[in-house]
Amino acid sequence: MKALILSGGTGSRLRPLTYTGAKQLIPVANKPILFYAIEAIREAGITEIGMIVGDTGAEIERVVGDGQAFGVKITYIPQEAPLGLAHAVKIAESFIGADDFLMFLGDNLVRDGVRAFSEQFQTSKPNGMILLSRVPNPQRFGVAEIQGGQVTRLIEKPKVPPSDLALVGVYLFDRSIFRAVNEIAPSARGELEITDAIQHLIDHGYRVEAHIIDGWWKDTGKPEDMLEANRMMVENIMPSCDGTVDQHSQVIGRACIASGAVIENSVIRGPVVIGANAVIRNSYIGPFTSISEGVRIEGSELENSIILQDTVIEHIPTRIDSSLIGKNVHISKVIERPKALTFVLGDNSRAEVQ
Structure with a gap:
């Protein structure tokens, strides 16, 4: 089994920090978020990792290197533009080959790792498996509907959620996913969506199962999410x-x-x-x-x-x-008078003064 880490996003919700650096390298408990993903994959026994990178690829490669420091081998796969998660899978086909693979969004933190998830996939051998977590506000997430242990439908940010099971951002697939990503059309926002590709598998009779986690996870896409992730990780030092x-x-x-x-x-x-x-x-x-x-x-x-x-x-x-x-x-603090507030703030900055 191989792994695919997606690290090509622009991090627009974390600007201005991400104007000058990759969002996946922002530290949580003084360790880049991306390192947690690599370590979770290695702990699941997977040592060959493809890293999807975009405009910040050179910085990520400089910090992460070839993977030797983590006990893995990393192959960098450039994505010309952020064209969707399914597009990232599409361009990784030559790296994945005939292997099953785990896909991990590089700005997600899963406290308890993905070993149990990987082991369930290898035992059950479905065509796809998605990691889910129960959330109090499912209308903010992609949500899964499950019947008899199998996933029957995925809905993105539904107004009336059919369940409280949110997609975590970690997936497992066999080679059938490549047929799906090559047959779906771009969404209204011009991207190839992984939820559309998984739904394509379901609609064409492939078996997609779910693994529901009990532990904490966080998509660190916004500053408040980053701070919450930091609280959780610092708690365990x-x-x-x-x-x-x-x-x-x-x-x-x-x-x-x-x-x-x-x-x-x-x-x-x-x-x-x-x-x-x-x-x-x-x-x-x-x-x-x-x-x-x-x-x-x-x-x-x-x-x-x-x-x-x-x-x-x-x-x-x-x-x-x-x-x-x-x-x-x-x-x-400026001590000299007259007193005044002086700011040099980049685009999308936020300052609060009392």
Whole structure:
């Protein structure tokens, strides 16, 4: 069995962060989202991975490499434009060959992994299998209707959902999916939809089954989803301290402090992840915060946030909460008068002032 990870999306809902980087490389608990997908696939016993990439392909290849660091082999498959998930399957046919394969959307997190999903597929041997999760708001998702253990219908964001079973973004297929992706037509938005391809299988007598997960999962397509994913992953960290914490500081609860990090005259209340060579001085870092490498925070308070590498936050009088802050950002208080707010914000930024 092989795997296919889709990492070609533009990440429009995460702009402006994704103007300068791949959304799949935004860190959750200081680890790129994409790494969790690769690790889940490897833990399921799959070591040959095709990576669908788009405009950010060079960056993804630079960060991920050939897969050796993860114990897998990665082949990069360029997608000329974001033409749909089924189009990604279509262009991967030569890589997949005659093998069954697992398809994983690169910005999804599945806390309990996909080993059980893969094993059920190999035991049952259907033509396709979809991963589903019960959700309280199915009208926001693609939803599956099931009868007798088999999937009979897929509906995208239905106003009146036939079930509470949402598509998670992980699929398993045999070679029959290639016939489907080559026979369906583009949707109204001009893309080849994977839900249409799966429905094509069902309508032509192929067997599509479901695997329902009990654990947590998250599509990290929006900032609030990213922060929720970070909360869930930081909750499970193992405490460690390879950095320096001075005698005037307190570390309360679980914290993972990386090598070279310096904590001075500050309170760290976990769960918190602090990256290599970060500096925290005269500050408070509250629960569910991930601070990337090289960040400097002085005279400020923050919690429930993700701060990307080499950012500086200094002397902010109000606590920063529920924030996603990119790389090389500088946030500071201006002491000189007259007082004024000064912003340099990219397209689709959002700033809130009280």
